[in-house]
Amino acid sequence: MLYNLVMNEYLTISETAKLLKKSTKTLRRWDEEGKLTAIREPISNYRVYLKSDVENLFAEFLQIDVPETISNFVKPNHEYKVLELFAGAGGLAVGMEKAGLKCVALNELDKFACATLRKNRPHWNVLEGDIKKFNFNEYANQVDVVTGGFPCQAFSYAGKRLGLEDARGTLFYEFARAVKEVNPPICIGENVRGLLSHDGGKTLQGMISVLDEIGYNVVPVQVLKAIHYKVPQKRERLILVGIRKDIDIPYEYPKPHHKIFNLSDALKKGELYDCKVPQSGGAKYPETKKAVLDLVPPKGYWRDLPIDIQKEFMGASFYLGGGKTGMARRIGWDEPCLTLTCSPAQKQTERCHPDETRPFTVREYARIQTFPDDWEFAGSLAQQYKQIGNAVPVNLAKELGYSIIQFLNHYYKTKEDVN
Ligand SMILES: C[S@@+](CC[C@H](N)C(=O)[O-])C[C@H]1O[C@@H](n2cnc3c(N)ncnc32)[C@H](O)[C@@H]1O
Numbered sequence: 001m002l003y004n005l006v007m008n009e010y011l012t013i014s015e016t017a018k019l020l021k022k023s024t025k026t027l028r029r030w031d032e033e034g035k036l037t038a039i040r041e042p043i044s045n046y047r048v049y050l051k052s053d054v055e056n057l058f059a060e061f062l063q064i065d066v067p068e069t070i071s072n073f074v075k076p077n078h079e080y081k082v083l084e085l086f087a088g089a090g091g092l093a094v095g096m097e098k099a100g101l102k103c104v105a106l107n108e109l110d111k112f113a114c115a116t117l118r119k120n121r122p123h124w125n126v127l128e129g130d131i132k133k134f135n136f137n138e139y140a141n142q143v144d145v146v147t148g149g150f151p152c153q154a155f156s157y158a159g160k161r162l163g164l165e166d167a168r169g170t171l172f173y174e175f176a177r178a179v180k181e182v183n184p185p186i187c188i189g190e191n192v193r194g195l196l197s198h199d200g201g202k203t204l205q206g207m208i209s210v211l212d213e214i215g216y217n218v219v220p221v222q223v224l225k226a227i228h229y230k231v232p233q234k235r236e237r238l239i240l241v242g243i244r245k246d247i248d249i250p251y252e253y254p255k256p257h258h259k260i261f262n263l264s265d266a267l268k269k270g271e272l273y274d275c276k277v278p279q280s281g282g283a284k285y286p287e288t289k290k291a292v293l294d295l296v297p298p299k300g301y302w303r304d305l306p307i308d309i310q311k312e313f314m315g316a317s318f319y320l321g322g323g324k325t326g327m328a329r330r331i332g333w334d335e336p337c338l339t340l341t342c343s344p345a346q347k348q349t350e351r352c353h354p355d356e357t358r359p360f361t362v363r364e365y366a367r368i369q370t371f372p373d374d375w376e377f378a379g380s381l382a383q384q385y386k387q388i389g390n391a392v393p394v395n396l397a398k399e400l401g402y403s404i405i406q407f408l409n410h411y412y413k414t415k416e417d418v419n
Pocket of ligand 1: 091092392393
């Protein structure tokens with residue numbers, strides 16, 4: 001049943017080609033360019049497209065100029081409480097707070113990320129340390145939603161179906177254990193798109209079966225594109241929503257917005273921010289890399305370099321084929337930024353500033369992730385970049401927060417009606 005629901009989220013390559021009236025060759029090129037990315041279907045491992053991605057592209061072709069009437073905003077009818085696990089520097093937590101949810105506790109291992117949380121929200125209850133050392137029984141039936149971006153690890157399978165105890169030793173186990181202890185109406189896991197195909201889809205299926213065992217039905221998994229949620233960045237997050245089995249209320253993902261924001265919206269005064277990005281420290285490229293990137297125009301990448309420099313810069317990758325459109329990339333003002341990584345000068349994932357040959361500064365990074373300008377980050381420059389690069393974009397989290405509030409309003413209304 002769950003498997004079918006998940007399966008229905010995909011289209012095969014030939015279905016997609018037919019729908020969009022394009023050849024499979026064009027689709028392959030689009031895949032390389034990142035315009036429409038195929039993924040591995042978790043069970044069969046076939047290359048497929050997410051139905052929602054194809055539908056969005058379809059709407060673009062038809063040039064459906066739908067006025068931006070979409071709003072996911074909804075006011076909470078009660079004070080809803082969140083327990084946020086693997087909280088990092090608070091991307092998800094700040095977004096939830098902006099939506100109107102209240103963080104009652106946040107767990108995080110990294111001391112710099114904890115310092116960031118405390119610096120900005122001295123009243124937040126930050127539980128610093130390894131999640132394994134905490135038990136959450138004191139929050140039993142006191143919290144409305146448990147959230148967490150657990151790092152993804154493979155399971156070792158003893159039997160056919162993964163149970164909670166078989167998952168022991170992984171961080172997903174800790175997430176599921178917390179959910180079991182707290183018993184909230186809804187829980188939300190977030191992860192990278194790669195979880196879909198991790199260990200041939202077995203990791204995700206294992207997570208779904210663990211949640212099933214502890215009493216939660218999993219809503220068909222979706223990968224949300226941040227660009228559809230007021231984030232000027234092509235980042236994607238996989239969302240895993242569990243609904244407690246005694247609750248028969250549908251959960252709906254936040255509706256995607258039509259308007260897509262770009263780098264200029266992130267760094268200049270406009271609809272997203274009412275002033276230009278504040279100045280701050282930032283990393284630098286080594287001289288040799290800077291000399292190469294000086295030759296790349298805005299929106300260009302390694303293919304825009306003279307052929308001898310391409311070969312030298314790319315090394316063995318030059319001969320490996322594939323688009324590698326993220327290498328030696330200079331972002332343009334009129335496009336969303338490519339996904340930010342945890343380290344801005346990292347090899348093979350350069351995202352150079354449009355006008356200057358340098359990585360984005362810390363405050364520019366924070367804006368591309370839609371953090372407010374007054375959200376400060378603790379630790380060294382490298383620690384700050386890491387925290388920002390790890391975060392769920394705040395605006396995406398806010399929209400997700402509205403979808404949780406919508407669900408909880410409905411849940412409590414139904415409960416009140418019955419009583
Ligand atoms: C992807 S990040 C989460 C980002 C966060 N959701 C945000 O939006 O900013 C995962 C976090 O899990 C934390 N983590 C890893 N292992 C942990 C453990 N054993 N206990 C608690 N936190 C852990 C990492 O330090 C990291 O900050």
